[in-house]
Amino acid sequence: MKHNVSFAGQQVRLDFPDELEQTVDFLFGRLPTGPDSGRAQRITIKAGSQSGFDMLREGALLAQGLPRRELANPLMGEVIHALIENQSEGLSLHAAAVSSGDRAVWLPGRSGSGKSTLTAWLLSRGFDYLGDELVHAHLKNNGFESFLRPLNIKNSALAAVEELLDIEQTHPRMLRSSSATMIPHTEFSAASGRDNTGLSLIIFPEFSAESALGLEPLSPARAALLLMNSYVNARNLENHGFPEIAALVKKVPAFKLIYGHFDQLDGTLDEIIRLILEHGASGSELSRWLKIIDRQAQYRPPPITTATPAPAPIPQASPAGTRKKLTIGMATYDDYDGVYFSVQAIRLYHPEVLDETEILVIDNHPDGPCAEALKNLDKWVKHYRYIPNQQLNGTAVRDYVFREANADYVMCIDSHVMIQAGAIRKLIDYFDEHPRCSDLLQGPMLRDDASSVETHFKPEWRGGMYGVWETDPRGEDPHGEPFEIPMQGLALFACRKSAWPGFNPAFRGFGGEEGYIHEKFRAAGHKALCLPFLRWLHRFARPMGVPYVNVWEDRIRNYLIGFTELGLNTVPVEQHFSELLNPEVVDRTKQELALDEPGPFDFFDAIYCINLDQASQRWSQMLERFGTLGIVHRIQRFSAIETPDNHHIGCALSHRAIIDQAARRGFRNVLVFEDDAIFHRDTLSNLEASLNELEGEEWSWLYLGGVEWRKPTPVPGKVHLQKPQRMTCTHAIAYNREYFRTLLDELPETREAMQSWVDKHLAIDQYLARRPESAYATRPTLVIQTNHSRVAGAAPDEEFLP
Amino acid sequence: MISLQQVFARNNNYQLEEIDDELLLYNPAHTRTIYLNPSAAAIWKLCDGHTTAQAIITALQDVYPDAGNIAADIADALNQLHEFGAITVSDGE
Numbered sequence: 001m002k003h004n005v006s007f008a009g010q011q012v013r014l015d016f017p018d019e020l021e022q023t024v025d026f027l028f029g030r031l032p033t034g035p036d037s038g039r040a041q042r043i044t045i046k047a048g049s050q051s052g053f054d055m056l057r058e059g060a061l062l063a064q065g066l067p068r069r070e071l072a073n074p075l076m077g078e079v080i081h082a083l084i085e086n087q088s089e090g091l092s093l094h095a096a097a098v099s100s101g102d103r104a105v106w107l108p109g110r111s112g113s114g115k116s117t118l119t120a121w122l123l124s125r126g127f128d129y130l131g132d133e134l135v136h137a138h139l140k141n142n143g144f145e146s147f148l149r150p151l152n153i154k155n156s157a158l159a160a161v162e163e164l165l166d167i168e169q170t171h172p173r174m175l176r177s178s179s180a181t182m183i184p185h186t187e188f189s190a191a192s193g194r195d196n197t198g199l200s201l202i203i204f205p206e207f208s209a210e211s212a213l214g215l216e217p218l219s220p221a222r223a224a225l226l227l228m229n230s231y232v233n234a235r236n237l238e239n240h241g242f243p244e245i246a247a248l249v250k251k252v253p254a255f256k257l258i259y260g261h262f263d264q265l266d267g268t269l270d271e272i273i274r275l276i277l278e279h280g281a282s283g284s285e286l287s288r289w290l291k292i293i294d295r296q297a298q299y300r301p302p303p304i305t306t307a308t309p310a311p312a313p314i315p316q317a318s319p320a321g322t323r324k325k326l327t328i329g330m331a332t333y334d335d336y337d338g339v340y341f342s343v344q345a346i347r348l349y350h351p352e353v354l355d356e357t358e359i360l361v362i363d364n365h366p367d368g369p370c371a372e373a374l375k376n377l378d379k380w381v382k383h384y385r386y387i388p389n390q391q392l393n394g395t396a397v398r399d400y401v402f403r404e405a406n407a408d409y410v411m412c413i414d415s416h417v418m419i420q421a422g423a424i425r426k427l428i429d430y431f432d433e434h435p436r437c438s439d440l441l442q443g444p445m446l447r448d449d450a451s452s453v454e455t456h457f458k459p460e461w462r463g464g465m466y467g468v469w470e471t472d473p474r475g476e477d478p479h480g481e482p483f484e485i486p487m488q489g490l491a492l493f494a495c496r497k498s499a500w501p502g503f504n505p506a507f508r509g510f511g512g513e514e515g516y517i518h519e520k521f522r523a524a525g526h527k528a529l530c531l532p533f534l535r536w537l538h539r540f541a542r543p544m545g546v547p548y549v550n551v552w553e554d555r556i557r558n559y560l561i562g563f564t565e566l567g568l569n570t571v572p573v574e575q576h577f578s579e580l581l582n583p584e585v586v587d588r589t590k591q592e593l594a595l596d597e598p599g600p601f602d603f604f605d606a607i608y609c610i611n612l613d614q615a616s617q618r619w620s621q622m623l624e625r626f627g628t629l630g631i632v633h634r635i636q637r638f639s640a641i642e643t644p645d646n647h648h649i650g651c652a653l654s655h656r657a658i659i660d661q662a663a664r665r666g667f668r669n670v671l672v673f674e675d676d677a678i679f680h681r682d683t684l685s686n687l688e689a690s691l692n693e694l695e696g697e698e699w700s701w702l703y704l705g706g707v708e709w710r711k712p713t714p715v716p717g718k719v720h721l722q723k724p725q726r727m728t729c730t731h732a733i734a735y736n737r738e739y740f741r742t743l744l745d746e747l748p749e750t751r752e753a754m755q756s757w758v759d760k761h762l763a764i765d766q767y768l769a770r771r772p773e774s775a776y777a778t779r780p781t782l783v784i785q786t787n788h789s790r791v792a793g794a795a796p797d798e799e800f801l802p
Numbered sequence: 803m804i805s806l807q808q809v810f811a812r813n814n815n816y817q818l819e820e821i822d823d824e825l826l827l828y829n830p831a832h833t834r835t836i837y838l839n840p841s842a843a844a845i846w847k848l849c850d851g852h853t854t855a856q857a858i859i860t861a862l863q864d865v866y867p868d869a870g871n872i873a874a875d876i877a878d879a880l881n882q883l884h885e886f887g888a889i890t891v892s893d894g895e
Contacts, residue, residue, distance in 0.1 A: 224835070
């Protein structure tokens with residue numbers, strides 16, 4: 001069957017099996033269909049090959065095997081995405097909308113901000129429903145359209161919404177998935193989503209459990225700033241529609257609503273909205289109305305706040321295909337052109353290997369401007385896989401390429417490298433002919449004249465790099481025999497997937513990998529070889545600038561860590577950077593690393609600290625505490641996933657994301673702190689003792705601290721380890737590799753699914769507390785929380801550092 | 803760090819929207835919008851390529867005589883504007 005969905009001049013054509021007719025009508029039946037435009041984006045749902053439904057867009061597979069009850073949300077999301085993707089005729093924003101008479105109110109906010117729930121409350125107070133997700137303001141006639149879809153309520157809020165709207169009887173017609181429920185909008189006095197309703201007020205809702213009611217008038221400039229956060233088609237408009245946003249907020253009043261419970265809104269919010277709608281007010285007028293004081297010009301510190309348009313939806317990873325002989329992997333950051341030409345050059349000049357080869361692109365900026373185009377290459381390029389990556393960056397991404405590779409041989413290239421015709425065929429043949437080869441294979445870099453070559457790096461320091469280009473005459477003949485090299489630039493290298501030794505987990509950002517990885521192969525008994533046929537061309541010049549930052553301190557740090565790991569003398573590193581930059585930078589980095597002082601925290605492959613972006617003071621305090629332990633250099637800050645409605649959701653998602661990173665990078669374990677951790681005065685010696693006792697034990701996770709609801713039980717023969725009994729909190733916990741997969745399978749990845757999971761398990765610490773089989777805790781407790789220092793089970797405060 | 807004798811100039815790549823006495827700066831290349839409250843907007847306007855940090859502080863102290871010691875606030879604002887690329891800095895004459 002076929003159904004068109006039209007919105008604000010854009011159209012999507014849906015093709016679907018007959019059995020989904022009711023579902024499609026439920027989701028999109030109130031939206032205009034419009035005449036067939038011929039330019040409609042095409043989304044196809046078909047019965048999956050095994051079970052459930054597959055969803056495709058323009059023929060490219062988006063999702064496989066979706067159960068019927070889980071289909072609605074992804075389908076709705078994809079339709080909305082398709083409708084705004086090329087929208088350039090007005091401003092599309094994430095916002096709910098309600099109306100009263102011919103006047104409308106917008107409630108902007110990104111997905112998950114609670115705008116649907118507040119919309120339900122407004123409906124219960126007599127407002128008409130226009131939509132809960134997307135509005136589109138026309139530039140020419142000041143009108144707007146709202147995407148009239150079923151009201152989409154998270155399951156955790158469903159009971160409250162049902163009570164508000166008195167709609168229990170509509171249960172049979174609701175569409176319920178594991179995370180959210182869609183309520184038919186025919187239940188409300190829904191006005192048309194496309195009428196003459198004029199925008200009269202903008203409310204930015206901010207729900208925070210237990211918070212007091214707050215109505216903060218927003219000046220037009222501040223309203224514009226907030227609106228930019230919800231703005232979804234900015235990239236399609238000239239100057240990103242900035243002047244139009246500014247023009248809009250000058251005409252429409254706005255305020256921020258902070259609330260902790262619906263009861264606070266009764267008789268206040270509804271009355272204020274009606275007052276404004278009835279009397280009308282400009283942004284400036286409303287601002288003056290609601291200001292209680294400050295008629296005199298008054299100095300305020302000059303805070304400078306910023307906003308960026310809502311990021312584009314992150315494209316889904318391409319499904320992995322059948323296993324190939326060779327993966328050609330590359331990571332990219334906003335370099336579509338580089339990837340395009342690298343990939344298409346492989347197809348044009350190496351057709352003989354395409355059926356044996358997978359092309360893997362790791363996108364390090366999947367909500368950036370190139371993501372969609374990079375993903376779309378999978379529609380055209382056979383055996384191309386796109387993987388969005390938001391967590392890893394710098395040198396470490398190459399580890400990720402190897403882990404994701406779906407082939408026995410892996411060639412990793414920069415996303416702006418082209419390979420001489422015939423060379424990939426010869427590389428595969430080389431691997432085939434040398435089945436025991438675990439060497440690092442590289443080739444000569446062609447200079448821009450495309451004839452002269454640089455075969456390797458001479459191990460010397462120059463300009464902040466270890467390695468200076470050099471040519472070995474043996475590499476000038478492409479038919480020459482392989483020969484050993486000391487090192488070479490890593491814009492192209494290959495080895496067996498199983499032979500990849502990986503980078504040191506403590507590496508940060510860019511730099512320090514050349515020479516290090518070559519030495520690591522040699523340390524494992526293998527070689528670094530130049531294969532003269534494996535010639536490649538590298539784009540160096542970036543006249544338009546590089547969209548990421550190289551940090552000197554990261555580079556120095558990586559060299560020092562790498563050299564130390566390999567037992568090499570670090571003095572040349574220090575001398576070079578002292579001369580190039582200044583000795584203070586080197587000393588500071590060395591001090592951070594404390595390389596000469598191995599400690600118990602070396603046991604952990606990675607150490608993360610979860611911190612909210614706005615909690616900068618907490619972060620500063622944590623850095624001081626880590627500094628006291630001498631582990632600042634080991635700490636990777638993890639930007640906490642924020643879920644104001646229920647912080648347990650964000651907490652569990654943050655822990656899951658860290659475990660996911662650890663799994664992707666092949667870590668043996670990972671230690672996670674939250675940013676309210678306080679350390680025992682003897683943390684180092686006690687931790688060392690605990691870890692010594694942990695050696696040889698099977699363990700799932702290790703608490704360095706927690707709230708003891710039951711007394712931990714002793715472990716025979718152990719003094720510094722104990723078995724936790726109902727221990728909660730996750731402010732200091734290490735996870736073992738053996739349990740990464742279990743946890744990743746148990747903890748859902750998306751906010752919506754995690755919401756349901758939290759409904760069932762309450763929180764990640766509660767979940768872990770119920771699975772104590774292989775868990776251990778240090779004895780004594782080494783880490784407590786700033787606000788839990790006196791709870792039962794925690795040691796007295798004086799034993800802990802400030 | 804800002805020194806008192808440095809002078810600042812506005813980056814002309816930023817678009818400007820002045821609404822009442824507040825400013826929004828927007829650089830299409832960065833897709834970032836910067837909001838300046840009236841005090842910050844005044845600082846921005848004084849970044850004319852000639853006025854030193856010291857002179858900006860003096861000017862704002864004249865406008866807000868009761869505000870106390872505002873030098874640190876102004877230095878922070880100049881630093882932030884500089885980090886965002888909204889102003890350029892030079893050592894003055």
